[in-house]
Amino acid sequence: MKFITIDKKNWAKGIEKSRETYRLFGPVKDKNGSFIRDLENDMLPDMSCHDSVLSVKSVLFPQTEKILFTTLDESKEDHHIMKRVPADTRQRAVVGIQPYDAKAIQLVNLNFDTDDYRDPYWCDAYEATTFVGVGINKPGPFDFSTSAGTGPFSETGLDVLMADLDNAYLAKVLTDKGGAFMVSCGFDTIADEKESRALFDILRKEAEKNISSQIDTGKLKDKTVLELHEAPFWDDIAFSCINCGTCTFVCPTCWCFDIQDEAKQKSAGRFRNWDTCMSPLFTKHATGHNPRDSKTQRVRQRFMHKLKYFLDKYDQGIMCVGCGRCVKSCPVNIDIREVCKIMNSYEKKE
């Protein structure tokens, strides 16, 4: 394990240098909040941002992505034959992300990269991406990551984990990809391994100690799906829901998408867009029948997927990394922590 010290005075120059190899993404503040953006020209990632409205998933899985294209011009031999839009295989690095967002990418991987099927769009983007996270020294009140299987200094899914010290960054290089990124920046001041480990340990413990919000998921596994599905509390949870897609769009682990064909004159494309289980259209059949016709059914679906179906299917914990984005952004303050509490503590009355 290699540790590198980066003097903050050299940071901008190093990031600039990395552009020779990488297309950079990272959090940027604008007047409406922080967003993960394509860092064009001389934009730098905002390393103090721990609250981007959307997560890093949008870098690998954009809200709208053209995946196939064709021509409708029947004089062309290959008309109406869909072809893949060439993959953008250029190396990209996302710099300055919250550590739990990288863990979320690993959870989405479980869906897009399986033994049976490999989603080429996600997987190609994933392979091209280097994840550089920055530990969160002072987690906010919405952060319940430590009880969601990750944490403010979690390393899962990251290639480099950086610690923000006052005048410097201490970078823990976790993978070869991470090492290559550091080389491309010209960051090569090796730090003492033992001291660095100890420092990371202190920072992590201090940060974790500051987390005030916890969820308890311990009993979810032993409950049956039907028991929870038929529980009486769903109408109450769903009452205030307006069925917008905010929670699913800001969620770093929500992976559902919709496929749309669009044509303009002689050219046509097939797009995939984020979809949301909160929308009635999500499950509407061509016959007009909708198996999830009511708001309560849709709200239940979201929480059951996050906290029960996923847990049962993959046995890798819940489908939530505790970032708190949905809690913060929900227009009607439906709080997954409360829902989790209700589900986890529910005992069916005989």
Added chain:
Amino acid sequence: MDTCIQKIREIAFQLLDKKEVERVIGFSNGTIPMATSPITIASKQDTEKLVFNSTCGLNLANYIRQQKGKIAVIAKGCDSRNIVTHIIENQVKRDQIYIIGVPCKGMINKSKIKALFEDDILKFDEDGDTLTVESSSKKETLSKKEYLRDNCRLCQHKNPVIYDILAGDPVKEQVLDVPYPDVEKIAALDADARWIHFQELTKNCIRCYACRNACPLCYCPTCFVDESGPQWVGKGQDKTDVNTFHFLRAFHCAGRCTDCGACVEACPMDINVRDFTRKLNKDAFDMFGWEAGLDQTKRPPLDAYSPDDPNDFIK
């Protein structure tokens, strides 16, 4: 501050106790600072859960459609105007709704308060005009007047226009010489700058449709953006499609919008959605002397035919 909450709870308790209504729709405390959440209460014991304060920025008229039995709803000035609109548009029957009117002292602009802090807000309290807001790094004492939402600042109908009972004394209404300063400001821009203004406005839109779904006017069984046979609008992030959604939704609200601000309140991306609707409100006022939701007996101007219409094309 006297937020009328004691009175609201008493009224709700009585209504449920005497079985005059089956349920009461109001607000409950949120799980995070500056948040309240719509709630429905069926038992008189639960009336303690009801709260009312200056964070209740959503519009409860959005929750009264397709309810069974008689229900009571807590209504600010703007909520009451949307109830009137619902009655005119046959979404609810007047005798099915018991309206607990609340003279409104304005709702706070949460984004503006959040913007004062580098970190997350941990505590929020209000007492009259004084707001106390705390994060882990600092504490601010603010005057609520300075942090009202833009629509509340310009509101001329703070008192409910329709109610069965009032939970507090009526508040003084303001009469504004310039009721649409924001529209005039945008209108004064040249065409290019105006275009840029609206492009910037939709730049961060993620099409979650929180604005539409928080809006009491948006009750179409299938919204035009969700139509699939034939499809009217692309569903992706293409700029034209995003704009089409916002522009068309605004036009669909023309002459119906009460400027309640629920769309802005709900938007997770902090888009000032009212910039789309306000110009149409102004037009309705300038051309037809119309403000939505004030009179149960009048249909909105774009929904009515009159032989005296000043325009020839309609005759």
